[in-house]
Amino acid sequence: MPYSVAVAGASGYAGGELLRLLAAHPEFEVTTVTAHSNAGQPLIAVQPHLRSLAHLTLVETTAANLAGHDIVFLALPHGASGAIAAELGGGTVVVDCGADHRLTDADAWARFYGGEYHGAWAYGLPELVHADGSKQRDHLAGVNRIAVPGCNVTAISIGLAPAVQAGLVSAEDLVAILAVGPSGAGKSLRTNLLASEVLGSAYAYGVGGTHRHTPEIVQNLTLAGGTGTTVSFTPMLVPMSRGILATATARLAPGSTLESVRAAYDAVYGDEPFVHVTPAGQYPRVADTIGANTALVGLAIDETAGRLVTVTALDNLVKGTAGAAIQSTNIALGLDETAGLSVNGVAP
Template identity: 45%
Template sequence: MDVGVVGASGYAGGELLRLLSNHPKFAISYISAGSNAGELITAIHPHLTHFKDRKFEVTDTSKIDKCELLFIALPHGESAKLISQIDPNLKIIDLGADFRLVNKGSWEKYYSGEYAGNWIYGLPEVVGSSQIAKEIRVANPGCYATAISLAIAPIVDFIEMQDLVAVAASGTTGAGRSAKISLIGSEVMNSLSSYKFGGVHQHTPEIEECLNRLAKSEVKLSFTPILAPIPRGILATITSKLDQPISITGIREIFEIFYRDSAFVSLLPTGQMPMTSSVLGTNNAQIQVAIDEHTNRLVISCAIDNLGKGAAGQAIQNANLICGFEQDLGLRNLAVR
């Protein structure tokens, strides 16, 4: 299939190119990057040696319409502007936030610009692979939203869903390529810092909407993100009070059953903790669970690669589904730890 990538100069766009270059069914026919049009791809992504002498193109809707599948990796608010100009039958995976939220009020509270509507939410392990496979346009989840939703989804019937507390650390690629003083090496190295402090991170309503699909009661999340001095990876810790008696053995069984058919999400053996280095460069998610008996709270740890399961890897997983392929096609690589 002829595939296009719009917004390929960013970190997620570069990871898309890396993964797609080895996909047995997808052939990259069009690669665009607005402000970097005309530049060599390897000038921005020097590790992508498969693309030697190839340049980023301008964003051209006539070329987009010649593709059979399109990945959009643009900043939030930009996808919606482009969608209205291209073939309505073109299969699209949007890595931005433009079509993730069902609630218009949540979009207006956490984002800027006009609400564009919503597409099916592309978290196959929670929404359902068969449901996504019926669609031609998919809203790829956010990185934090992926890690936190995967951690909580199996256990919604056993915890207080209005008492979710999540703290998650992410590598600097999660903030994009734009030049910011807070992201330069001298500021980031040897330092951890919270940001979007006080429940204002834009992935909060996305997580709540995702989990509301499963929960019997309203979902309320207090979420604090942390900037970690690493390029990529997310480690999320989520807690909530248990609302009924259950053993750790019972909890583990629930997680194992929930993810037994997943090619990517795994509950680790007792005593083994998720590590970002163990999922680096993959579409995998690692989970561990425990009960804090002192406070009667369930504690869950989840590690993903923010550019993998949190972005490009999951986008290809969704693309495989809407194109009728096995969802792990082109995504069976091991971590590079």
């Protein structure tokens, strides 16, 4: 018998991507899809690309409609997941694609998000290396509550964590500049996300340490062994519908070389199905990750500045959200970690 699955927030971009991937999962069957303003409409009316799920109708997002499923994916706005999740029983695996259960520090939640703090769940970035060399994957087996990372956080954490863990860079004075597609901001109508505002332009937002993903990045890189971790993180909206290209730099520790850096990354990611380090001198493109649950990492040393440079590409809706959710759920349930997920992107 397949696991019964409900997706809350199924009319949005993250919810739609969850459904696209779940439709091909050999062990999961989507039986319920929920929405807010779109409740009552056929799913196909708001997600017309999901032809195999045309039989589903969106219902209201309530705990009652989500209860009774084996797995519930919450693709809801920040602040909306906590209350609903609290009403779902322990027999259901609940996966939150929002921010409500990511942060372990209640004060950080208050500063960057505000509202009620609902506590931290098992963190859904399996490849994140810890200071002792273990992986976050070890903390996902058998859990029934999973917090999916922020998409920008995933790109920066994957790019820098191995070097931090190996002591090859300082965790102080980390800098990350990201080119991101507007789908990461959700489907709500906003003037700054209109095509006429985005096409032919690029602009920075969340400048000066104000972006909500900042404390989550610090949390991850501290877990990787960083001391006094600080990050200056600036995302830039660029005219691609989906994807992230994260260029992150860190001060090299004395004696660190490109060879020692590559050895550290190969040790952490060499056997990972979804995180791949590109060959020396080659750097990833966002285009090569679209539609796939992959993160590609390129490495360089800026000898003059004495800094490591990492370039990480991923699809914000797959490895950055929906793919990570499904990958982590597979681990929690003891299934093949790669079930329902592809490493092959879409080109051109």
